[in-house]
Amino acid sequence: MKLNQKIIYGMLVFWTITGSLACKKGFEEINRPYNEAGVETQTVAGLFNGLAKSVTDEDNTLYISLFYSSTNQQAVQNKITPYLNYSSSFWNKYYPSLKNYRSLLKRITQEANPAEFDNVKHMATILIASKTLHMLDYYGSIPYTQAGLGDTGIEFYRPVYDKEADIYKSVLADLKTAVNGINSAGGQTSIGASESFLNSDFDAWKKFGNSLRLRYAVRLYNKEQALASEIINDIIGGNQLLPNNQDVAKLEKSNFGFWPGSVSPGISTERQWYTFRETSVSNIRMSKNVWNKMSSSDAPSGAGIYDPRCFIFFQTNNADQWVPQLQNGSESEGGEPYKNDGSPSRRPIGSDPGNKFASFNFFTIYDQIYFPYLIITEADVHFLKAEIYQRGMGVGKNTSLAKTEYEAGITSSVNFWYAYANNSKAWLIKPIPPTALQMTALLSNPAVLYNGGNDNDALTKIATQAWLATMFQPAEAWSIVRRTGLTPKDPSFNPTYRVNKLPYPNEESVNNNANWKNATGGADQNAQALNKVYWMP
Template sequence: MKFNYKKNIAAPLMIGLSMAIGLSSCQKDFGDINKPWDSKAYSATIPAMYNNLAVGMLEAGTSRTIFSSFLYQNTQLAANYAASGYRLNDQVGGAWTNYYTALANYREVETMIAKDLKADKMTNVKAMLKTLMAYKTLKATTLFGDMPYSQAGKGFSGPEFYRPAYDQQSDIMLAALNDLKWAVDNFNTNTDQYSLGSSETIFKNDIPTWIKFANSLRLRYAMVMRNKNASLADPIIVETLTKPLLAPGDNLGIYPSQVTGLTLNRAPSFRGNSYVRMGSTMWNAMSSTNATDGSGIYDLRCKILFEPNKAGQWVPYPQSPTEATTAEIVGDAPYLDARKTNFVSTGNYLYSPLSIFYVADDKIPELFITAAEVSLLKAEIYNRGIAGVVANPVTAKAFYEEGIAESVKFWYKTANSTSIGSVTKPNAAPTALELSTMLMHPAVAYNVANPAAALAQIYKQSWIALFHQPYDAWVLKRRTGNGTPNVALSPSSPVINLNKLVYPNSEMETNYENWKVVTGGADDMASKPWFMN
């Protein structure tokens, strides 16, 4: 099964009416549980419905061009050397459709479970479904803000649900966090539990991993809303710290190597109108000098995620270019598939690109949440002394260094296993000396004596660790009030006030009255979602 991340056209919200069509989904491991394509009738089953929701966890079809054309610029994880031909409002439909397809199917499988004679043995299945849907809901609302939720995905129940009202983001987040709590509290290892068997393609029926996943998501999103509503977030944060969280080595997501026939082709998102290069903000976060020979590089991830230019020099593209900036040679030379087998590019380019390994390896997992992120969230908690946790710079430093090490180890392991043989591979893991040298570098060493400076370091390292998760890096940037590394962008930048994704055009066309209530009749990406206020 091959997923290409490409531009999609927005689909109407009323996708709930056709929720059962999703059962045809996908081939290989994700789809073998369904009936043959040429059957005259299709019957929904709980394993099939669960599996269809699992397929939707992939971002396939959610317009990854948002990443390279807009989010890379806004988060400054990378830079665009030319204006993209993509329009933001043409890119959002995939994410919207992906979410509401999943929500409609989730509503239906809930009903199916309630009617099943084995419902009392399906606690784990319900907890898995609640966890997946809560994850998608929290992600969707941090993208769009207020959304149809409590009345959405119910089109099959009657015409009164065809045009669902929008819920406030605060209510949506609380409902999803409550679902995650229910899942954490109800997952169990009783042998009489109904098993999805091979249909459970996410964590292979590993209940302890499911618990850590759900609890770690609670921690992430409680921190997202903490600055807005501490009285609501703090009890959640305290509780998550007493229950299982991701530990070193836990990097949860969908791994193509574990699903027969699955590939995740990200390459199209870096060609054509994407115009992506390593930006000066990231370069300054990884190198202590502008030496083009790379002698100032201190971050062990730099040479894995980025490359020198065609001349073999490390030259970032300015995050905020001026008229004096030398223009890049327009072309896709560094990202062509031919470089997977012939590393030397036939084209020319003046600025350092993302590495061909990162762009072209279709086995890099799609990550949900990682040990690095969780460790750095703990570092933030102990740095700030929030949620009843006493500020402790020593403990904060330990989690800070653990988070950095986990991120570095992930990229070493991932690069070492690449099928692109022309890439110089690092060891399977960094040596103790390499890690300690990086952690002791003046730009990285935790500032125990200055909590404010140390907090900036935590946000910087969290931002770098989220390089492969630009949506989550965007949430981090917004929830911290631009606390992640950034420089002032040009006033003409198309992402200078990108605070939310605009709603797809289909919403204005098919759900106008409710759309108008929430937008005032003019949707604006500069409008701040609730968690930012």
């Protein structure tokens, strides 16, 4: 297996930032990953850029081995989900970033005038908040308040696992402070090109932070209604900045995540290309479950397709037909829809007889430079607002506004994916965006048409469309599935496994045993996966 170029680059960046490990008299192993190294000699700009480069949690192998199957988003060939092989990947990426963040805050205090770095501090806080909130979605309780502090004392070598509710409250409070603290007034130090995430667009930073706050207010509403309502009222009632009316030429300013061309110009995200093309790893195809929400018939010509995103997400089979696969993967597939020679074109129609089912669009998989790893999008925010208005969460119930936001979410998602494809150099054949009449047909299709007078139908459609919009955010789709219970399910798919959360890495039972045992009761990884995260019903 060829080692991922992005991983290599990330390792180089990390070691450049953190330096070599200091000797701790044999404690190096038990202290990892919470105490990676000292960074006292690094610059504020260097530490910030290192954090920005590591902001997303993408791991396509885990997406394929767990999230796509658990969410009923894609048909899978693998009958046994080998997610335990990859369940520690997010954990191992998070703690070096947390250490980096804490070191950045310390470094700022050492500046002659720390107040001049307030914007840097607030932007970094938004970045680490995003990663921390994702960690809670994945694992539930995690070491947090004592993590990343190992170089300040041996008492932090084995950090405690904090309660989920406590971390949520702390992080959401930090987010509010950060959003309100960012300002464009003079007197702030510019870190120039090192601010590669949003290029010092302070309105975009506020939108990013507020979007995260809104997402987790909705996620926590049934458990922390007072807190969630306060956040919703603060953002929506206070008319605070949120992404809206995205600029198709600057998608990253309203759709937040890792955009390789912006954060790391010229860096190849080979992991996606490798994972999706390698049949021993993936073999995923367009599922019947998704197809049923994008086409009104099974016509292999595609005559029934009413959702134009279908042409961006997927491609036809070897016979140039739209044929979905059952979610359970029971129908055999032996094709290889992605060429392995790195050339910028799909296998010619008719050259791959084993390829019987529609697969992910070649260009979305081949694009190693512009394809984004998204955290939260403008469409996501519209769907959150649709649910808020439909349920009356922290604001008065308003089904008319719910419909407006629901339709804005669908429109934003469609516009985003067509703009992405047309902006990307990997897409040699540029797709033609849908017309106004085609968008009207989509929104008025019975499977999509909004009916705010029927709560169950309205909330089911919001969840379904939010689920479709997260086609390339499968970890977020997993959260939507676990929280709402309203997303589509393929009746043919009845997995024997159940995963409500990721289990902790086995190393935790050795390196941090007492705290690990308090968190798990000593349960093995399969048993841990049955436990629910805090916000699950």
